Amino acid sequence: MVNRWLLAFFADTFRRTRSLWLTCIEHILFGQFIFTIGLGEYFRPASGRRTALASLDEILNMNKRRFFSWEQLRLGLVSGCIALLGTTVSFAATEESLTFVSGGSRITISLDPQLSQKPEEVVRWVQTAADAVTNYYHHYPVPTVLISVAPRRGQAANSGTEYEGRRIVIHLDPGATAEDLSRDWMLTHEMFHLGFPSLPRKYHYLEEGLSDYLEPLARARIGKLSERRVWQDFVDGLPQGLPKPGDGGLDGTRSWGRTYWGGCLFWLLADVDIREKTNNTRSLDDAIRAIVSAGGTGDADWSLERVISVGDGATGTNSIRRIHDWLGPKPVDPHLEELWTKLGVVRREGKVTFDETAPQAAIRRSMTAKVQASDLLRSSGP
Numbered sequence: 489m490v491n492r493w494l495l496a497f498f499a500d501t502f503r504r505t506r507s508l509w510l511t512c513i514e515h516i517l518f519g520q521f522i523f524t525i526g527l528g529e530y531f532r533p534a535s536g537r538r539t540a541l542a543s544l545d546e547i548l549n550m551n552k553r554r555f556f557s558w559e560q561l562r563l564g565l566v567s568g569c570i571a572l573l574g575t576t577v578s579f580a581a582t583e584e585s586l587t588f589v590s591g592g593s594r595i596t597i598s599l600d601p602q603l604s605q606k607p608e609e610v611v612r613w614v615q616t617a618a619d620a621v622t623n624y625y626h627h628y629p630v631p632t633v634l635i636s637v638a639p640r641r642g643q644a645a646n647s648g649t650e651y652e653g654r655r656i657v658i659h660l661d662p663g664a665t666a667e668d669l670s671r672d673w674m675l676t677h678e679m680f681h682l683g684f685p686s687l688p689r690k691y692h693y694l695e696e697g698l699s700d701y702l703e704p705l706a707r708a709r710i711g712k713l714s715e716r717r718v719w720q721d722f723v724d725g726l727p728q729g730l731p732k733p734g735d736g737g738l739d740g741t742r743s744w745g746r747t748y749w750g751g752c753l754f755w756l757l758a759d760v761d762i763r764e765k766t767n768n769t770r771s772l773d774d775a776i777r778a779i780v781s782a783g784g785t786g787d788a789d790w791s792l793e794r795v796i797s798v799g800d801g802a803t804g805t806n807s808i809r810r811i812h813d814w815l816g817p818k819p820v821d822p823h824l825e826e827l828w829t830k831l832g833v834v835r836r837e838g839k840v841t842f843d844e845t846a847p848q849a850a851i852r853r854s855m856t857a858k859v860q861a862s863d864l865l866r867s868s869g870p
């Protein structure tokens with residue numbers, strides 16, 4: 489009974505902390521605790537009080553000559569063995585990891601044993617996100633990544649975070665179905681953080697905005713999102729990125745709307761500008777791929793100047809610099825209605841349709857056109 493409780497305690501500690509060292513330290517402390525209980529029991533006060541744990545004072549002042557008796561040694565050994573067994577069992581109970589290859593990179597998924605989804609459902613979900621990202625960059629942006637998946641109540645997939653270009657932690661609601669996971673955007677968003685450098689805090693909107701902008705395009709390009717859905721979401725969401733009274737430019741913004749949707753609008757405008765200037769032969773894709781090729785992945789710290797010079801250099805334009813000079817320093821309304829008209833995005837009673845005769849309708853179509861580099865996608869299953 490006590491052993492079962494101990495093992496559950498160790499397994500739970502490991503699950504909560506996900507840290508080997510912390511778990512080991514806790515085990516040692518717990519072993520010590522058991523040892524002390526044993527001592528307390530052994531050196532029960534002469535008064536015969538039926539207490540399991542004598543105070544330290546009582547222990548130290550009693551029967552000193554028996555301090556290193558065989559009995560104590562035996563108790564210490566037993567508690568040490570329990571701690572060791574707990575470590576082994578907690579590893580066996582928590583470690584389930586699966587690996588597959590996408591775009592030449594190793595993607596390892598660590599599955600929490602308390603997830604209610606079947607491992608194959610989780611793997612399919614991760615593979616789809618990896619396919620979208622590999623298809624976009626023409627390779628997966630980092631050589632290896634660990635995706636830790638654990639349960640947490642919320643949206644189907646929730647509370648995702650990317651760390652240092654090496655690791656993504658993301659959670660699944662216990663009720664999320666395979667169908668829900670097939671519609672998830674969050675994991676693709678986090679994976680795009682792997683393929684862009686960290687910038688100074690002032691330009692954080694460029695990191696979040698890029699993941700927000702590329703995620704729907706990349707999912708549309710592998711057929712997981714319709715062109716209509718992409719533009720519907722842009723039309724509905726982008727107004728949240730416009731400056732409100734009292735707002736400054738995008739540089740240094742701390743507001744949620746300006747960071748995520750304002751950043752998304754920045755990259756949409758840059759993409760359209762590059763395509764217009766190059767007769768749609770170059771796009772933001774070329775700029776972002778060049779940044780990754782130059783080492784601009786999630787574990788690298790870059791300056792804004794480096795992003796602009798590598799990005800614009802790859803397209804032979806000054807589009808990123810121009811959009812930054814325009815939206816970065818001061819609040820600007822970029823007139824979304826004019827953008828939609830130019831791209832042939834028409835809103836009728838809240839629903840988006842397309843005007844294929846619009847001057848830049850071809851640019852809009854090519855942004856989401858399915859271009860699947862199938863040979864670059866995953867080469868082996870888990």
Ligand SMILES: [Zn+2]
Pocket residue numbers: 677678681695696699
């Ligand atoms: Zn993000």
